Amino acid sequence: MYSSRAWGGGTDPFILTKFLPYKPPAEGAVDDPIVSFVVFEWKDEKYIGADTPQVQRISIEARDQSRLLKVSQRESICDQLAIDAGHCGADDLGKYILLGNETVYGNIIKTEAIHLKSDTRKAINYAVQRTGYYCVSTHPMDASVPYKAIAEFRNAYGELPGAQIARLPFYGGITIVYAVIGAFWAFLYFQNRSDILPVQNYITATIIFLVVEMLMTWGYYDYMNRHGNNAGAKVIMTIVSILNAGRNSLSFYLLLIVCLGWGVVLPSLGKKMVYARWLALTHFVFGVIYAVGSLTVRPEDAGPLVLLVVLPLAATGTAFYVWTLNALGATMKDLAQRKQRVKALMYRKLWWCILGSVLIIFVFFLVNVLTFSGRSDLDFTPSHWQTRWFVLDGWLNLVYLADVAFIAYLWRPTANNRRFAMSDELSQEDEGFEIASVRDSLDFDEEDQNEDQANGGHLKPPYSPQMRSNARNESPLPAPQPQRPAASPGRLDGETLFAVGEGEASDTSDDDHSDRARAMNDESTGLTRKHS
Numbered sequence: 001m002y003s004s005r006a007w008g009g010g011t012d013p014f015i016l017t018k019f020l021p022y023k024p025p026a027e028g029a030v031d032d033p034i035v036s037f038v039v040f041e042w043k044d045e046k047y048i049g050a051d052t053p054q055v056q057r058i059s060i061e062a063r064d065q066s067r068l069l070k071v072s073q074r075e076s077i078c079d080q081l082a083i084d085a086g087h088c089g090a091d092d093l094g095k096y097i098l099l100g101n102e103t104v105y106g107n108i109i110k111t112e113a114i115h116l117k118s119d120t121r122k123a124i125n126y127a128v129q130r131t132g133y134y135c136v137s138t139h140p141m142d143a144s145v146p147y148k149a150i151a152e153f154r155n156a157y158g159e160l161p162g163a164q165i166a167r168l169p170f171y172g173g174i175t176i177v178y179a180v181i182g183a184f185w186a187f188l189y190f191q192n193r194s195d196i197l198p199v200q201n202y203i204t205a206t207i208i209f210l211v212v213e214m215l216m217t218w219g220y221y222d223y224m225n226r227h228g229n230n231a232g233a234k235v236i237m238t239i240v241s242i243l244n245a246g247r248n249s250l251s252f253y254l255l256l257i258v259c260l261g262w263g264v265v266l267p268s269l270g271k272k273m274v275y276a277r278w279l280a281l282t283h284f285v286f287g288v289i290y291a292v293g294s295l296t297v298r299p300e301d302a303g304p305l306v307l308l309v310v311l312p313l314a315a316t317g318t319a320f321y322v323w324t325l326n327a328l329g330a331t332m333k334d335l336a337q338r339k340q341r342v343k344a345l346m347y348r349k350l351w352w353c354i355l356g357s358v359l360i361i362f363v364f365f366l367v368n369v370l371t372f373s374g375r376s377d378l379d380f381t382p383s384h385w386q387t388r389w390f391v392l393d394g395w396l397n398l399v400y401l402a403d404v405a406f407i408a409y410l411w412r413p414t415a416n417n418r419r420f421a422m423s424d425e426l427s428q429e430d431e432g433f434e435i436a437s438v439r440d441s442l443d444f445d446e447e448d449q450n451e452d453q454a455n456g457g458h459l460k461p462p463y464s465p466q467m468r469s470n471a472r473n474e475s476p477l478p479a480p481q482p483q484r485p486a487a488s489p490g491r492l493d494g495e496t497l498f499a500v501g502e503g504e505a506s507d508t509s510d511d512d513h514s515d516r517a518r519a520m521n522d523e524s525t526g527l528t529r530k531h532s
Helices: 042-047 080-084 167-191 198-227 231-259 271-296 304-337 341-372 380-384 388-410 417-421 428-454 465-473 504-531
Strands: 014-019 034-041 050-060 065-075 110-115 124-127 134-140 149-154
Touching (some): 034 124, 042 134, 134 149, 167 198, 167 388, 198 231, 198 388, 231 271, 231 304, 231 341, 231 388, 271 304, 304 341, 341 388, 380 388
Antiparallel strands (some): 014 124, 014 149, 034 110, 034 134, 050 065
């Protein structure tokens, strides 16, 4: 429960408890059935009840002897024994025993003795003044007394439970973030609409789907906060569950085709695309069945048949994981062998993104295991009720949001997408080897001609390294001038593939290649004329 100042609202928070009309049993009815009732905040639980000393004989088998131990037993209800022991007064008969007074309590502790036959009150109202984990406890003075009661916890902001109200602004904020990402993506998409890759259309559809899904999720919590958990809320919850299954399948499918290199490395995936679509559809079907089953079947009622839904869903998810990681490794290896450094760098960033997400999930999994290992402790729920929603699914949505934003940034639409996506980088090492080889061949021919003239047409003298060095130094051909390297994709380290093309890079590269070919042709022509 939250105070009225925590989340705002038009009403004061309260806890309303109503005892249903008493129906005495056919046999063994009590003349004056009394039920003890108390409302308190968990931190004040230590002020409820009193220790009553008793003597108990305990046998210690290890020493084969027995001894008397004085132990304490907590007595919570004010009955005749507690009155005789001085823990409560005669007027408090049937109430819970309270220690101290209201000045030491963190919150007000309200206890009453409910006489089921004579009590005419419609309900008992408890005003919540501070944020905390509040409890309602009832206990009959006679264990044979049947009774029923209804407790309503009403916060100031609406009908949502206190443990779920934080989801409302959380999903609203995520919806806005996805909408902003979609706005930037739409701007770049429209700006470069004539040069869009097929994989970017899938990313566009994914972003639109995520905006709709997050908006529906926020709408579900907003509706339940306004109207409660009625039939309309259950219908919306079913739609949200189906959309969530669709998001998982679409995300797996998109990541798989990206790692396979579709649209960037390969123009078509062939049968792999068909298999990927069937796998995504199968995962979606089992995801919907699992979502509907989790909403209609209670965990305690689920039997072995639940494995028929869980195991296929786990199998399709595992198939996606294995195929995606293998595809990403194969694509990176292929790009490295073909020396496509810019594309390889982009996929390497994607690899680090996936690896970082897996590590974050693993760390949070360990934290969750350590956290929930103490759930049997009575203080676990009162200590974690405000943050339990984030531990269960809040942080997963943040990791997913970061992954989507990063992939959208890497594959964002830019100028010359299609041109640079399906083109290969030229190997700078091979070009340098060809130029050096041409020059060496020209130097060798010039050296042979000079040696023939020096020997008067006779045979050349034996080879001498000194002569080879002098001849090379006197070569009439001008040494190749160092040129500025072409602005090819291989020289733009740190940039994404789609940020490479600015128009000038390709023009400069074409000019450099044409100048280099013209110079080699002129040198070869001059050498032919000399020999002739």
